[in-house]
Structures are given as structure tokens and as C-alpha cells.
Amino acid sequence: MTKNTGAQGRSEQHKRHPSVLDNFKPLLLDVAVPLGSYYLLKEAFGMSVFAALAWSSVVPALRTVWSLVRERRTNGLAGLILVVNVVSLLLSFVxxxxxxxxxxxxxxxxxxxxxxxxxxxxxxxxxxxxxxxxxxxxxxxxxxxxxxxxxxxxxxxxxxxxxxxxxxxxxxxxxxxxxxxxxxxxxxxxxxxxxxxxxxxxxxxxxxxxxxxxxxxxxxxxxxxxxxxxxxxxxxxxxxxxxx
Missing domain, CATH: 1.20.120 (Four Helix Bundle (Hemerythrin (Met), subunit A))
Known part of the structure; x- marks a missing residue:
């Protein structure tokens, strides 16, 4: 019982005193990860522009769907990055x-x-x-x-x-x-x-x-x-x- 209370207390304290990482987490997940993965896949692994864009769209796509299904709201940043990637995929045919x-x-x-x-x-x-x-x-x-x-x-x-x-x-x-x-x-x-x-x-x-x-x-x-x-x-x- 004491252990559970202590864990709950730490959880509540964490919510009241968010770390710098907690504050940056949405930005990292919605922007840094998809953009970073695009350049990593394209430059380091030699993927085509189309393939790199497609694979880097996975995280924002999942984040967007998760927000719609679980939280009943739209994830603006993840949705925007997903739209940008889709537009880029279409433009890559030009x-x-x-x-x-x-x-x-x-x-x-x-x-x-x-x-x-x-x-x-x-x-x-x-x-x-x-x-x-x-x-x-x-x-x-x-x-x-x-x-x-x-x-x-x-x-x-x-x-x-x-x-x-x-x-x-x-x-x-x-x-x-x-x-x-x-x-x-x-x-x-x-x-x-x-x-x-x-x-x-x-x-x-x-x-x-x-x-x-x-x-x-x-x-x-x-x-x-x-x-x-x-x-x-x-x-x-x-x-x-x-x-x-």
C-alpha cells in the first residue's frame, strides 16, 4: 500500500513539475522524428526521396490516428507534417x-x-x-x-x-x-x-x-x-x- 501511494505521489509530482523533456516531447515526436528520419533514410541509407518520405510519414500518421481515436481531437503538428509529406510524395513524381x-x-x-x-x-x-x-x-x-x-x-x-x-x-x-x-x-x-x-x-x-x-x-x-x-x-x- 505504501509503495503504491509513493508511486502515485511521484506521478502526481511529475505532472505538477514537468521536465524539459516532457515539454519538448510533442515537438520531438511530431516534428524532429519525422524530419530527422527522412534525412537519415535518404542520406545515410541511400533510399529514394519517395521511399524516405513514405517511411518518415509513419510516426505522424500514427500520432494523428491515435489523437483522433483515443483523445477525440486532432494533432495539429503531426497532421501538418503528414500533409507536408503527402504533398512532397505527390510532387516527387514531377x-x-x-x-x-x-x-x-x-x-x-x-x-x-x-x-x-x-x-x-x-x-x-x-x-x-x-x-x-x-x-x-x-x-x-x-x-x-x-x-x-x-x-x-x-x-x-x-x-x-x-x-x-x-x-x-x-x-x-x-x-x-x-x-x-x-x-x-x-x-x-x-x-x-x-x-x-x-x-x-x-x-x-x-x-x-x-x-x-x-x-x-x-x-x-x-x-x-x-x-x-x-x-x-x-x-x-x-x-x-x-x-x-
Whole structure:
């Protein structure tokens, strides 16, 4: 009986104090594993693009089905990665014209961008899953403050949710702009130049999106999160005093 109680206590404590790994787990499973497996299968094991994409779709497909069947909800990140892989599989049949081959690479960016923007419209910004771990850093107090801000219990909830949407909008717009730039470049810039320029455009887009989203969303959200942590501590003190 004592052992079971102890195990249950540790379980409850683990839920209240999630580790950094717990916070990053959805991001790792839904994004890092399928993307990493694609490059591993393609580069290390010499699989074709089609085969690598197909096998790397297994995890997001299983995660999506599991969420629908067991949790009665959709898994946004896993679903998006699955859609991206399916689009990439379809585009992998396109061949012949070297400029068309360069342009089709932008299909992934456009699919991700549209998915992100649609998620904002639906009120469930998809980029939140990637941003949250960097803000709360496995801190239980920040986790609790985050939940209060997201559920409307905190005074700054409305402003916090707006910034959450801004973060995803910035990334969605940036990726869509990258898609347009690469398509235009594929048909206007010499092929040999566009081969390496496409990578430069992608890296530049990510860098700009990080800076802009950091200034417009992440920094203000960090401030609101810190203020809510302090407010939560202040609310807890009178309760402790009364109990004493």
C-alpha cells in the first residue's frame, strides 16, 4: 500500500513539475522524428526521396490516428507534417524541367505556411507547440502561469493570446513569402545560381522570422508570463497565512 501511494505521489509530482523533456516531447515526436528520419533514410541509407518520405510519414500518421481515436481531437503538428509529406510524395513524381524541379521544392514551405495560417484562423495557432517549451523552460510556476493566461483566468489573458497568434502569423507569412521568392527565383534566376540561392533564401527567412517573431511576440509574452508568475505567488501568500 505504501509503495503504491509513493508511486502515485511521484506521478502526481511529475505532472505538477514537468521536465524539459516532457515539454519538448510533442515537438520531438511530431516534428524532429519525422524530419530527422527522412534525412537519415535518404542520406545515410541511400533510399529514394519517395521511399524516405513514405517511411518518415509513419510516426505522424500514427500520432494523428491515435489523437483522433483515443483523445477525440486532432494533432495539429503531426497532421501538418503528414500533409507536408503527402504533398512532397505527390510532387516527387514531377520531373524533367530543371526549373520546375527547383520550384516544386517550395511546395513544402507553402503547405506549412498555409497550415499555420489556417490554424490561427481556427484559434489554435500551430507554432505554439514549438514556442511554449522555450518560454516555460520546464518551470512548474511558469507552466501554471501559462495555463492561467491561456484559459482566461489571468488579467493579461487576452493580450497573451493575441501575441500567441502573432507568433504563428509571422512564421506563416514568412514561410509563404519564402515559397513565392523561390518560385520566382526558379524561373528568373539561372538554374546553377538558384540551386544554392534557394538554401540561402530559406536560412534567411528563418532568421528574419525568428527576429521578428521574437520582438513582436516572444519578448512581450515572456514579460506577461513573468508578471503572472509573480501575481500567482502573491495570491498564494495570503492563502498560506490563513492556513497557518
Amino acid at each position: 520531373s524533367g524541367d530543371p526549373r520546375l524541379m527547383l520550384a516544386k521544392d517550395s511546395g513544402i514551405s507553402s503547405t506549412v505556411a498555409i497550415g499555420i495560417l489556417v490554424s490561427v484562423r481556427l484559434g489554435k495557432p500551430m507554432m505554439t507547440a514549438g514556442m511554449k517549451p522555450f518560454l516555460i523552460k520546464g518551470d512548474a510556476a511558469k507552466e501554471a502561469a501559462w495555463e492561467r493566461l491561456m484559459t482566461g483566468e489571468a488579467a493579461a489573458s487576452a493580450a497573451f493570446r493575441r501575441k500567441e497568434k502573432v507568433f504563428s502569423v509571422v512564421w506563416g507569412v514568412a514561410l509563404f513569402a519564402e515559397c513565392v521568392a523561390r518560385v520566382v527565383g526558379a524561373y528568373t534566376v539561372p538554374v546553377d545560381t538558384m540551386v544554392w540561392l534557394g538554401t540561402v533564401v530559406m536560412i534567411g527567412t528563418v532568421a528574419v522570422a525568428m527576429v521578428v517573431s521574437g520582438g513582436l511576440a516572444v519578448a512581450p509574452m515572456e514579460g506577461m508570463l513573468a508578471a503572472e508568475v509573480e501575481a500567482g505567488a502573491d495570491r498564494a501568500q495570503p492563502e498560506v497565512a490563513v492556513a497557518a
